[in-house]
Amino acid sequence: MKIRNALFCIAGSAMLVLGAIGAFLPVLPTTPLVLGAALCFATGSPRTYRWLTKTRFFGPMIRNYKEGTGVPARTKAYALMSLWGMLVLSMFFSRNALLALLLFTVGICVTIHILRLKGCAKAQVEEDARDTLQEYPSEEIGS
Numbered sequence: 001m002k003i004r005n006a007l008f009c010i011a012g013s014a015m016l017v018l019g020a021i022g023a024f025l026p027v028l029p030t031t032p033l034v035l036g037a038a039l040c041f042a043t044g045s046p047r048t049y050r051w052l053t054k055t056r057f058f059g060p061m062i063r064n065y066k067e068g069t070g071v072p073a074r075t076k077a078y079a080l081m082s083l084w085g086m087l088v089l090s091m092f093f094s095r096n097a098l099l100a101l102l103l104f105t106v107g108i109c110v111t112i113h114i115l116r117l118k119g120c121a122k123a124q125v126e127e128d129a130r131d132t133l134q135e136y137p138s139e140e141i142g143s
Contacts, residue, residue: 008044012037016052023057031061038062070120079114083107 015037022028038058041049053059064070087107091100 005044008040009048012040012044012048015040016058019058031065034058034061035065064120068118070118071114073119076114076117076119080111083110083114 015033018028019030019033019037022030022033038049038052041052053062084107087103091103094100094103
């Protein structure tokens with residue numbers, strides 16, 4: 001393996017781990033990290049990229065982004081609640097007016113971005129996940 005490919009794989013692995021943590025910790029942005037990991041793996045290890053796009057949790061997220069199918073309303077609502085919950089806690093514990101203003105500004109910008117994302121029905125995302133599982137049976141994922 002070339003050094004360049006190894007570096008892409010290391011970067012992709014780090015982003016994927018952070019993205020997975022971000023699924024449970026609202027401070028880390030899951031989707032951009034997973035998309036970055038997919039890009040790194042597509043360049044450094046096509047086999048790992050294929051595996052990642054076939055996973056039940058991350059696969060639909062990557063495909064929805066590539067195909068531009070949108071984000072379910074429930075996901076947007078969860079993202080906004082998590083975002084503002086963590087921002088308010090950060091503002092409260094920092095007790096710094098300048099930092100609170102900065103966090104509020106970032107929160108407004110991220111909220112506008114999330115609200116402008118194209119929406120889709122939750123049923124569409126679930127259908128995409130079922131299609132993935134049918135198209136790529138589990139015994140093929142490891143090959």
